[in-house]
Amino acid sequence: MGVAVRLSGVSKMFGSFAANNNISLSVEEGTIHALVGENGAGKSTLTKIIYGMHQPTSGEVVILGKSLRLSSPREAIKAGIGMVHQHFMLVPELSVAENIILGHEQTGLFRSLPLKKANALILKDAETYRLAVDPDALVANLSIGEQQRVEILKLLFRHASIMIFDEPTAVLTPSETERLFATLRSLCRKGKTVILITHKLDEVLAVADMVSVMRKGEIVGTVPASSVTKPELARMMVGRNVLLRVTNPPASPGETMLNIKRLRFCTPQGEERLHDLTLTVRAGEIYGIAGVEGNGQSELLQALWGLAPEGSLISGEVTLKGESIIGKKPAKIALMGISHTPENRLRHGVILEYTIAENLLFGRHREAAFHQGIGFNSHSIKSYTAAMIADFAIRCSSPEHQPLSTLSGGNQQKVVLARELNRPGISLLILAQPSRGVDIGSIEIIHNKIIEARKSGMAILLLSSELEEIIALSTRIGCLYKGSIRHEFGQEEVALKREAEHEFEKEIGLHIT
Amino acid sequence: MHAKNLRILVPLFSLLSALAVSSLIIALAGRDPLMIFQKMVHATLGTPYGVGQVIFRMTTLVLVGLAVAIPFQLKLFNIGAEGQLLMGAFAAALTGAALPASLPSLVAISLCTLSAMAAGACWALLAGVLKVRFGVNEVIATIMLNFIAQGITGYLLTWHFAIPSTVHTARITDNAIIPTFDSVTGWFTNSPANLSTLLTIAVALLFWVLLYSSRFGYEMRAAGLQPDAARYGGINAGMHTIVAMSLGGAAAGLGAANIVLGYKHSYESGMAAGIGFTGIAVALLAGAHPLWILLSAFFFGCLEYGGLTVNAWIPKDIFMIIEALTILLVISFSAFGKRAR
Numbered sequence: 001m002g003v004a005v006r007l008s009g010v011s012k013m014f015g016s017f018a019a020n021n022n023i024s025l026s027v028e029e030g031t032i033h034a035l036v037g038e039n040g041a042g043k044s045t046l047t048k049i050i051y052g053m054h055q056p057t058s059g060e061v062v063i064l065g066k067s068l069r070l071s072s073p074r075e076a077i078k079a080g081i082g083m084v085h086q087h088f089m090l091v092p093e094l095s096v097a098e099n100i101i102l103g104h105e106q107t108g109l110f111r112s113l114p115l116k117k118a119n120a121l122i123l124k125d126a127e128t129y130r131l132a133v134d135p136d137a138l139v140a141n142l143s144i145g146e147q148q149r150v151e152i153l154k155l156l157f158r159h160a161s162i163m164i165f166d167e168p169t170a171v172l173t174p175s176e177t178e179r180l181f182a183t184l185r186s187l188c189r190k191g192k193t194v195i196l197i198t199h200k201l202d203e204v205l206a207v208a209d210m211v212s213v214m215r216k217g218e219i220v221g222t223v224p225a226s227s228v229t230k231p232e233l234a235r236m237m238v239g240r241n242v243l244l245r246v247t248n249p250p251a252s253p254g255e256t257m258l259n260i261k262r263l264r265f266c267t268p269q270g271e272e273r274l275h276d277l278t279l280t281v282r283a284g285e286i287y288g289i290a291g292v293e294g295n296g297q298s299e300l301l302q303a304l305w306g307l308a309p310e311g312s313l314i315s316g317e318v319t320l321k322g323e324s325i326i327g328k329k330p331a332k333i334a335l336m337g338i339s340h341t342p343e344n345r346l347r348h349g350v351i352l353e354y355t356i357a358e359n360l361l362f363g364r365h366r367e368a369a370f371h372q373g374i375g376f377n378s379h380s381i382k383s384y385t386a387a388m389i390a391d392f393a394i395r396c397s398s399p400e401h402q403p404l405s406t407l408s409g410g411n412q413q414k415v416v417l418a419r420e421l422n423r424p425g426i427s428l429l430i431l432a433q434p435s436r437g438v439d440i441g442s443i444e445i446i447h448n449k450i451i452e453a454r455k456s457g458m459a460i461l462l463l464s465s466e467l468e469e470i471i472a473l474s475t476r477i478g479c480l481y482k483g484s485i486r487h488e489f490g491q492e493e494v495a496l497k498r499e500a501e502h503e504f505e506k507e508i509g510l511h512i513t
Numbered sequence: 514m515h516a517k518n519l520r521i522l523v524p525l526f527s528l529l530s531a532l533a534v535s536s537l538i539i540a541l542a543g544r545d546p547l548m549i550f551q552k553m554v555h556a557t558l559g560t561p562y563g564v565g566q567v568i569f570r571m572t573t574l575v576l577v578g579l580a581v582a583i584p585f586q587l588k589l590f591n592i593g594a595e596g597q598l599l600m601g602a603f604a605a606a607l608t609g610a611a612l613p614a615s616l617p618s619l620v621a622i623s624l625c626t627l628s629a630m631a632a633g634a635c636w637a638l639l640a641g642v643l644k645v646r647f648g649v650n651e652v653i654a655t656i657m658l659n660f661i662a663q664g665i666t667g668y669l670l671t672w673h674f675a676i677p678s679t680v681h682t683a684r685i686t687d688n689a690i691i692p693t694f695d696s697v698t699g700w701f702t703n704s705p706a707n708l709s710t711l712l713t714i715a716v717a718l719l720f721w722v723l724l725y726s727s728r729f730g731y732e733m734r735a736a737g738l739q740p741d742a743a744r745y746g747g748i749n750a751g752m753h754t755i756v757a758m759s760l761g762g763a764a765a766g767l768g769a770a771n772i773v774l775g776y777k778h779s780y781e782s783g784m785a786a787g788i789g790f791t792g793i794a795v796a797l798l799a800g801a802h803p804l805w806i807l808l809s810a811f812f813f814g815c816l817e818y819g820g821l822t823v824n825a826w827i828p829k830d831i832f833m834i835i836e837a838l839t840i841l842l843v844i845s846f847s848a849f850g851k852r853a854r
C-alpha cells in the first residue's frame with residue numbers, strides 16, 4: 001500500500017505563535033493513524049491543514065502522491081479528504097438522505113432530488129460499514145451516535161478515501177464507541193485511511209495501527225500502537241509520569257446539603273424525563289450519577305440551575321440546606337452557594353468573542369472582589385487570571401487580549417472548570433462531564449482539585465458518561481435510568497468495588513441499560 | 514488576524530464604491546462629477562458656515578446612530594429612531610413653550626432636554642416591552658411605532674398645538690434655547706451648530722465607557738453575542754433588551770433637542786423624515802462602535818448638507834438616489850464583512 005498523506009516540514013504560525021512547527025509525518029493507506037497530545041499541542045490545527053481549512057505557513061502536503069495546496073475544504077473533498085467535526089454540520093430539519101446529498105445534488109436546480117438513487121447508495125454503504133440509519137428519518141430525531149453515522153455516510157457518499165475524526169468519541173456512549181470502532185476497522189479493510197484524534201489512550205491502543213504523539217506543536221514520536229502501553233504513551237505526551245488514577249482517600253460526609261425528593265420533570269411537549277428522582281448529597285462527599293446520555297441528565301441539570309424551558313412541568317422537592325431551588329433564576333442559585341459546569345460548555349459556558357480573562361469572569365462578574373467603580377478591577381482580575389492559568393495549565397499567549405475562540409478545544413474547557421471550581425463560598429458543586437475534551441495530564445489536575453474540594457467539605461454532584469471517572473471519584477454512585485435512580489451503591493460498597501474496577505464497571509453497566 | 518483589517522477595509526470599500534456609483538449617476542445626469550464634488554467639498558468644509566451646517570447635521574446623526582447602535586449590541590434592529598426623535602421633538606417643543614420665562618436658562622434647557630429624552634425613551638421602551646413580553650419582532654414594532662408617532666404628532670399639531678395658519682407650534686421660551694456656537698464664541702458664523710454638539714460628544718463617550726468598561730456593558734454585549742451562555746451566567750437578557758432600547762430612544766430624543774432647542778425653536782411638521790434610516794447607515798458604517806459613530810456621522814453630515822449645496826446643478830431627486838444608494842452600499846458591505854469574518 002502507498003502513502004495516503006505525507007507532510008514534510010509543515011509549520012503553521014498564528015501571529016508569532018507556532019501552532020505546528022516543522023512537522024513531518026506519513027500516514028499509510030488503509031491504516032488507522034491516531035494523533036494524541038496535550039491540549040493545545042496542535043492536533044486540530046494539523047488536521048485542519050490536511051483538510052484545507054488552514055493553509056500551512058511553510059512545508060509541503062502530499063495527498064496520495066500528489067503535492068497539493070488546498071485552499072478550502074471544498075477542494076479537500078474533491079481530493080478525497082473528509083472530516084467529521086466534533087460539532088456536527090447537519091441540518092436538523094432535513095432527512096438523513098437529504099443531508100447526505102446536500103451540496104452534492106448532481107441535478108438541476110429545479111429538478112427533483114434523485115432521492116431514490118441516493119437512498120440505494122446510502123443503504124449499501126450503511127450495510128458495508130455497519131452504519132445503520134434510516135435514510136428517511138429526520139436528523140432532529142436522531143441520537144448523537146446516529147448523527148455521527150450520518151456524517152460518516154456523507155463522507156462515503158462523496159467518495160472520501162481519507163477520513164479525519166477530531167475527538168469523535170468525546171460525546172459517545174461506550175457501546176456507541178465500540179460501534180464506531182467496528183466501522184473504522186471496516187473502513188480500513190476497504191482501503192480507506194483514518195486519522196483519529198482522541199484523548200482516550202485506551203481507545204488508541206484498541207483501534208489504531210500507528211500513533212503519533214504531539215507536544216507543543218511538534219511530533220515527538222510515531223510508534224506502532226501495538227508496541228506501547230498506556231503509561232508509556234502518557235509519558236510521551238506530557239513529558240512526566242502521569243498518575244492514571246487519582247488517589248481517593250476515604251470520605252467522612254457531614255450533613256445533607258442537596259436534597260432531591262420525588263423530582264418529576266415533564267417537557268413542554270409532555271414527555272416525562274425525570275420520574276420520582278430521589279437522591280441526597282452530603283457535605284464532603286461526591287455523589288456520582290452514572291448513566292447513558294438521554295436518561296434525564298440534561299433535565300436534572302436544567303432543574304438544578306433554574307433553566308428548564310418555558311412550559312416544562314416540574315414537581316417534587318429540591319432543596320439546598322433546606323432552602324428550595326425550584327423556581328429560582330441562575331443568578332440567585334449561584335448566590336445560594338452553588339457552582340455549575342454545564343454539560344455543553346462551549347455553548348453555555350463561554351463567550352467565544354470575549355478574551356480569556358473576560359471568560360474567566362463570566363458568571364462571576366457579580367462578585368464584589370472583581371469590582372471597581374462601575375467597571376472591573378483590572379488588578380484583581382489580572383492576578384486571578386494568572387492564578388487560574390497556572391493552576392489549570394491553560395495554554396495561551398496573552399490572556400487579556402486573546403479571544404477565547406483562539407484557544408484549543410481542551411483549553412477552552414479548562415477555562416470553564418477553573419472558573420467554576422474556584423467560586424468562593426460554595427457549598428454545592430455540580431460537575432457535568434468535567435473531563436470531556438481534556439488531556440490526560442489535565443485530567444489528573446482536575447481530579448485532584450475535585451477531591452480537594454470534597455475534602456474541604458463541599459457537596460459535589462458529578463455527572464459523567466465515563467464510568468471510569470465516576471468510579472475513581474465518587475463516594476456514592478447512583479445509576480440513572482429512564483429518569484430515576486434505579487440503583488444506588490453505598491459508601492463502603494463503592495470503596496470496596498473500586499479495587500476491581502472492571503467488574504464494577506460491568507455491574508454498573510447492568511443498572512444503566 | 515485579518516478580521517482586524519476587515520473592520521477597517523469594509524467601511525472604506527463601501528465608501529469608495531459609493532463614490533464611484535455617485536460619479537456615474539452624476540455623469541448620467543449630464544454633469545461633471547469632479548466639478549460637483551469640488552463644489553460640495555468647498556461648500557461643506559470650505560467655509561465656517563458650511564462646517565457649522567455639517568456639525569449641526571452630524572450632531573443629530575450621531576444620536577440617531579447611537580439609537581441604532583446600542584440595541585444592535587443585542588442583535589436588535591431599532592428602525593424606530595425616527596419615531597423616537599419625533600416624539601422627543603414634540604415633547605421638547607411643548608415643554609419649552611409651557612415653561613415660564615422666568616426660569617434660569619440652565620434649568621429650562623435641562624427640563625426640555627430631559628423631556629425630549631424621556632419621550633424618546635418611552636417610545637422605544639414600548640418596542641422593548643413588546644419584544645420581551647410577547648416576542649414581537651422589534652423591526653416590525655418600531656416601524657409601526659414610527660407610523661403611530663407620525664400620526665400622533667401630526668394630529669396634535671394640526672388640531673391642537675399649531676399656531677393658526679402655520680405648520681409649527683408656539684415658539685419655546687427664550688431661556689430654553691440652546692445657544693449657537695456663533696452666539697457664544699463666534700465660530701461657524703450664522704450656522705445652526707449649537708452647544709448641544711458638546712453634549713452629544715459627551716454622550717458618545719459615555720456610551721463607549723458604558724459598553725466597553727462597565728459591568729453593565731459586559732453583560733449586555735455577552736447577551737448579544739451568546740444568548741444561551743448569558744442565561745447560564747445569570748444575565749437577564751429581557752432587562753437588557755428593555756434598557757438598550759430605552760437608552761437608544763433617549764439618544765434619539767436628545768437628537769430632537771439639537772433640532773428643536775438649538776435651531777427651529779418650535780416643532781414643525783416633516784422635521785425628521787428619513788433620519789432613522791440614515792441612523793442605521795451611520796451605525797453600521799461604524800460597526801456600532803460609539804466612537805467610530807462620531808466619524809461616520811460626520812461623513813453622512815457632509816453628504817447630507819453637501820447634497821443641498823449643489824442643488825443648482827443636480828436636482829434633489831438625483832441626490833436622494835445617491836444618498837440612498839450610499840446607505841444601501843454601506844449596509845450590504847457591512848453584511849458581507851460579517852459573513853467573511
Ligand SMILES: Nc1ncnc2c1ncn2[C@@H]1O[C@H](COP(=O)(O)OP(=O)(O)OP(=O)(O)O)[C@@H](O)[C@H]1O
Nearest residue numbers: 014019039040041042043044045406407408409410
Ligand atoms: N486562530 C488562532 N489564533 C491563534 N492561536 C490559535 C488559533 N487556533 C489555534 N491556536 C493555538 O494553536 C495551538 C494549537 O491548537 P489546536 O486546536 O491545534 O490544539 P489541539 O491539539 O487540537 O488541542 P485540544 O486537545 O485541546 O483540542 C493552541 O495553543 C491554540 O491556542
Ligand SMILES: [Mg+2]
Nearest residue numbers: 043044408409
Ligand atoms: Mg482540538
